[in-house]
Amino acid sequence: MKTYNDTTYAILGILTTDCRSGYDIKQLIDRSLTHFWKISYGQIYPTLKTIVEDELATVTISSQPSKPERKEYHLTAQGKETLKNWLEEPIKQIPAERNEILLKLFFGRHQSKENTVSTLEDYKKKLEARYLTYINIEESITANKEHAEDALYWLFTLDYGKRMTKAAIEWCTNTLEQLLNEGD
Amino acid sequence: MKTYNDTTYAILGILTTDCRSGYDIKQLIDRSLTHFWKISYGQIYPTLKTIVEDELATVTISSQPSKPERKEYHLTAQGKETLKNWLEEPIKQIPAERNEILLKLFFGRHQSKENTVSTLEDYKKKLEARYLTYINIEESITANKEHAEDALYWLFTLDYGKRMTKAAIEWCTNTLEQLLNEGD
DNA sequence: GTTACCATGTAACTAGTTACATGATTGA
DNA sequence: TCAATCATGTAACTAGTTACATGGTAAC
DSSP, rough: OOOOHHHHHHHHHHTTTOOOSHHHHHHIIIIITTOOOOOHHHHHHHHHHHHHHHTSSEEEEETTTTOOOOOEEEHHHHHHHHHHHHHHHHOOOOOOOHHHHHHHHHHHGSSSSHHHHHHHHHHHHHHHHHHHHHHHHHHHHHHOOHHHHHHHHHHHHHHHHHHHHHHHHHHHHHHHHHHHHHTO | OOOHHHHHHHHHHHHTTTSHHHHHHHHHIIITTTTTOOOHHHHHHHHHHHHHHHHHHEEEOOOOOOSSSEEEEOHHHHHHHHHHHHHHHHOOOOOOOOOOHHHHHHGGGSSSSHHHHHHHHHHHHHHHHHHHHHHEEEEEEHHHHGHHHHHHHHHHHHHHHHHHHHHHHHHHHHHHHHHHHHHH
16 A cells, blocks of 8 residues: 655545645645644645546546636545545654754853843744634634534644643743743 | 754754764754754764865864774854854744644544544553653753753753643543543 | 674655746726 | 736755665673
């Protein structure tokens, strides 16, 4: 059994919803998956091409009135099977997130305390902004009754994002406090 | 001013400690930075080469008794300046972590509940194991008095890892609970 | 003699982004 | 006519991993 990268599985998964074109896929990702999965057209279109070559999906050209032509992709039985097999595999490993702020902090002794403090404060603001966007996504999922069956799972992923962001904000607060109290 | 990728800055930062060779750098990363920054020899050696070419460090060959020859790298004034400039730059953006488990969960409606549950349980176990390794790293930093000046900052990064892991474990617990209660 | 550790390096490959190129339709 | 949105695609580049290749030293 041929294996694919996770981006391919992400696209197969999205094709189970009513997103049918490369453009639709990008829209869905930017709106709903963006907090844990980003993707560019430079990857979507070539991936869709190999998905069709491997007969995981079929493609038809649809000309809709008053809109440009677009290609619509539909999963084949084989495509659904491939997705199911991937879903049933256990997770290989916890993602190793590369974190620029931790990298800078690790070498914190080589910068002024003021600089470390302002870097952390800036980071904290960005995290707080992110937290608000999560609240917004949450509200739009809850409000949109179209995807009721999927909503539960979508909210789980959002809950993860919120919890992680909250913990990161708390870490910022705590670290800033320690830095400011130290050396008094 | 030429800019470099973060891996280059990581290596410049490590060269401020008494890690002097490619091998040493790999050791330090595997022992102390591994929870937020991994790196392979396939990147270390070529990066060291360009660091020397750009005169951010000098290299000397040292033959130590009873050990193979090794190359020792020392930061130049320019190298220290380059590192300092990077440290003083604000963070561009919060890292967008790609998360395989969230991706699978997002498509959770297309798998059995049992499967989702066991995937989450497996993930939780991995997180708990990771939490323990953080405790171990923490103890080894606290025990090792050699790096007292750096220790504070190293512990900050570890605290981040611990908080994030703890929040992720709590999310697993909560999500599992919701899944098991749902549909009763 | 063989395992573990010390030590350096490259080639091939995979993944992914960015910038570019093209063009239709709609509404202000 | 100009901006926004819909729509598809490629080429060049950057980053990074894995597998391979090599060889010294020490201890058992």
